[in-house]
Amino acid sequence: MIVLKVATRLLAIVGKELIEVARRPGALFSLVLGPFLIMALFGLGYNNSGLSFRTVIVVPPGSGLSTQAADYQSFVAPGITLVGVQTDVETARLALREQTVDVVIIAPTDLEANFTAGRQSTIRVEYDIVSPVKANYALILAQQLGYGVNQQIIERAAAKGVSEAGSLGVTSAIPPAVIAAPTIADPHNLAPIDPSLISFFGPAVLALILQHLAVTLTALSLVRERHTGVFDVLRVSPVSAIEIVLGKVVAFAVLGGAVAAVILGLLVSAFHVPFLGDVGLVWTTIGLVLAASLGLGLLISVVSDSERQAVQLALLILLASVFFSGFVIDATQFLPAVQVVGDLLPVTHGIRLLQDLMLRGATTESWRLGVLLAIALVTLATTWLLLRRGLSARA
């Protein structure tokens, strides 16, 4: 009889939660479809053409270098759009300040003479960029430019040497291009799929949406009941804290599972995201991400004083997830102490596991499943304890 009564209470809580969500479909759509559509738009709209800097080359008078732009096309690396060659440095700098150009490359005045004399020349690269990403990119381009120019100088010098040696009857079997660049890179990506933005971000989007959905819905669900008279009625009834927690977890796990199935289906069928891994393992990961996220959401709801605070905390979780989970920036780029913040979020492990399982077919980091389980157990147990205290009389 007791089992029947407990089952009755659990089913009632599950049903109540699902009915409430169903009665407000707008909230569910905005929680699921909103982020999904934004990220789909991002994936489809991002053309991945890379950054391109409008560049001016300054050839100082008397340097003996060509002032024809066509002569410098061989130095132009990807990411540089050569917009002109000038002889006046100040005019080029003015254009930089007015942001009509992004990069100014100032050629050395006496390149050949310095080289012949055994001295290094300096190619000055100036840019006026506040974005750290763009500034780093400009730095890399400047270094690439230096390597390219050096390679061409060595190649010319080698050709000159070979020519002079030939005139003296000495021949060399090594072409000047090989002397200048003895090796060239031949990259091969051994990953089982051809990388694309949609493929890479698809599993991450799935993990992020599931966490956001679970955290937001549970955080609001319980905090609302706590701060209305509903808790007074529940307190008098025989329902226990564990039944309330279990009922909500089951309800939102069912809902999250359905949402996961829809998103997974869309990713695979509409966006052609590869699904190379074991279906069971992928669903285990999804289940654990949901359980850990529900625990996190319920914990937020029992520590929040109001619906507003619960929403704010849920948004903070989302913000932390975007920054520290590896969704945008690889987690290894953070200091170890900061990485811990990411490790406390279910989405961090969900992203890595789902990307591995779906895009590689397997994961070398299955320990993350254990971390997800631990997050779920700790948060749910803490929620239960706090809720049990809340259901007892106010001291």
Next chain:
Amino acid sequence: MTEATPVQAPQPVIVLQQVGRQYADVVALHDVSLTVPPGSLLGIIGPSGAGKTTAVRILTGGLQATSGMARVLGDDPQRFGRRTQERIGYMPQLFSLYPDLTAGENVDFVASMFGMLFARRRQRVRAVLELVELWPERGRRASDLSGGMQRRLELACALVHDPAVLFLDEPTAGLDPILRRTIWTELHRLRDSGRTIVLTTQYVGEAEECDAVALISAGRLVALAPPEDLRRSATGGDVLEIETASLVDGETLTSLPMVRSVDQRSVRHLFVTVDDAGTALPAVIAAIEASGGEVTSSREFRPSFDDIFAILVARHRAELGGSEDGRYPVSSTTTADGGAA
């Protein structure tokens, strides 16, 4: 401390012994002692902020008493067992249901929380919704119901598991007089079937519907007695209101054995407190006429419960050091629906 003894209490269902509740430096309830026998209806009445809801919340386990002892069905409300909880129904003062659920779903949910299985639940949900006249509205969301309907819905939720003890915090607030009559009829029926009911009400006139009334003021129990006893306690007996055509000296009546006191409001207007109005009235009229007066009107004056409670509260305050005299007002009224005017 004010302590009162209930009418009958061989095996009380509810016991409060010197219960107090303090919030920081504010005393919400002070040394309240009372017992409620099974199958009775106790009304807790008092001004807003008097401590009525605090008392109910202590009894339902929602609030911990800072002193004293509380028992409901023999259990400490802080440690209600599931069996005890299943025998208690509670209707909070504020709307406490799920606005997105329909009326029927809300009642069904609460029934489920009390562990009622499907077949009985379906039967009871219908029964209580019909009782509060919400069966036709069972498919409407709670948020779409009027304030009065929401109160009725909450009452249905409190009744759905057929509890042995009911705590109702202002169950008739916001209801129209006809529906309030229906609710009271049902509460009497429940009481007659052995249920014990404790309720608070802002309608002082509803005190007459209760078997006993606990009057609370400023956290203190001012009085606890059946309504009629309270009336007599407030006035000191039955009250006759006499008007005469000419000047009359009320002092001449004090010599009559059945007269307890005389309150002369003007030269031709008297309130005479007697043991029994029916037997005393002819003697009082005869005494006035014997002294040369001519009675133009005479009737038994039944002060409204608003007046009675005003008198009792004023008297209690005076006992505590206040200055109010505790006399009943001349021109007090009671509204048609029983609410305080």
